[in-house]
Amino acid sequence: MKVQVVIAFVTMVLASPLLAQQGDASRGERDFRVCAPCHSLEPDRNMTGPSLAGLWGRKAGSLPSFERYSDALKSSGIIWDDRSLDGWLTDPERMVPDNEMPFNGIKDARERGDLLAFLKEATKPGAAPQQNAQAQTGGMGGMGGMMRGGNDTNLKNLEPARQVKAITYCHDSYRVTTANGKTRHFWERNLRFMTDSSRDGPQSGVPAIMPAGMLGDRAAVIFAAPEEITKMIEQSC
Numbered sequence: 001m002k003v004q005v006v007i008a009f010v011t012m013v014l015a016s017p018l019l020a021q022q023g024d025a026s027r028g029e030r031d032f033r034v035c036a037p038c039h040s041l042e043p044d045r046n047m048t049g050p051s052l053a054g055l056w057g058r059k060a061g062s063l064p065s066f067e068r069y070s071d072a073l074k075s076s077g078i079i080w081d082d083r084s085l086d087g088w089l090t091d092p093e094r095m096v097p098d099n100e101m102p103f104n105g106i107k108d109a110r111e112r113g114d115l116l117a118f119l120k121e122a123t124k125p126g127a128a129p130q131q132n133a134q135a136q137t138g139g140m141g142g143m144g145g146m147m148r149g150g151n152d153t154n155l156k157n158l159e160p161a162r163q164v165k166a167i168t169y170c171h172d173s174y175r176v177t178t179a180n181g182k183t184r185h186f187w188e189r190n191l192r193f194m195t196d197s198s199r200d201g202p203q204s205g206v207p208a209i210m211p212a213g214m215l216g217d218r219a220a221v222i223f224a225a226p227e228e229i230t231k232m233i234e235q236s237c
């Protein structure tokens, strides 16, 4: 009995690095849904986490365009390959204590194998454009929009209901007027102010308002630059 358990364990350990080759990439593409809100596959398109384009063979924490790496990841000395990625995805905190990826890991070895099989292809140089074409036409089983996390909607040329014309502040409330002439009230703790300076960010002077949260009482106003925030908010009751 004991011997069987040991054999099963050894088989699992030995098999896991191989799973990247053996995994099912189309199942892995679906598994990537949990990563997609934070990671893009397009070169240098960084979100909460760094772009994963060109990941295999890259030194951990070394993408020059990503400015938010933890010291822990930068000094880990890891080179990303089948084996190190399998360890990272099993339990990031155990592999690199104090890293800043808010993710608990995937305990299922088959799921990691599938995900790595997908990532290995999708992160190869030149693989990304096809990926996106697929995502935009809904080729990823209709998950395209959701997979892209809503983080990278282009905020230029939004419909008038999403273009902010004026914001006033009174006591504990904001009033937000949009380009379609409508005004909405928000309790001050329910409105968030953000910036997006990337090419997908709003036009300067035309912040975007986007719904946030599940209840419909919250929203985020996204500006092109931080200095626009106080300039736009007028104290008036």
Ligand code: HEC
Binding pocket: 032, 034, 035, 036, 037, 038, 039, 048, 049, 050, 052, 055, 059, 060, 061, 062, 063, 068, 069, 070, 071, 072, 073, 074, 080, 088, 089, 098, 099, 100, 101, 102, 103
């Ligand atoms: C909530 C956001 C979030 C989720 C979800 C997430 N990550 Fe991350 N990821 C990050 C952040 C932030 C970092 C940088 C961590 C650091 O510097 O310590 C990171 C780092 C990484 C790195 C190292 C990249 C490099 O350049 O060294 C890899 C690989 C990675 N993530 C893969 C994944 C995969 C695969 C998934 C899905 C199973 C995933 N991540 C889920 C935010 C996330």
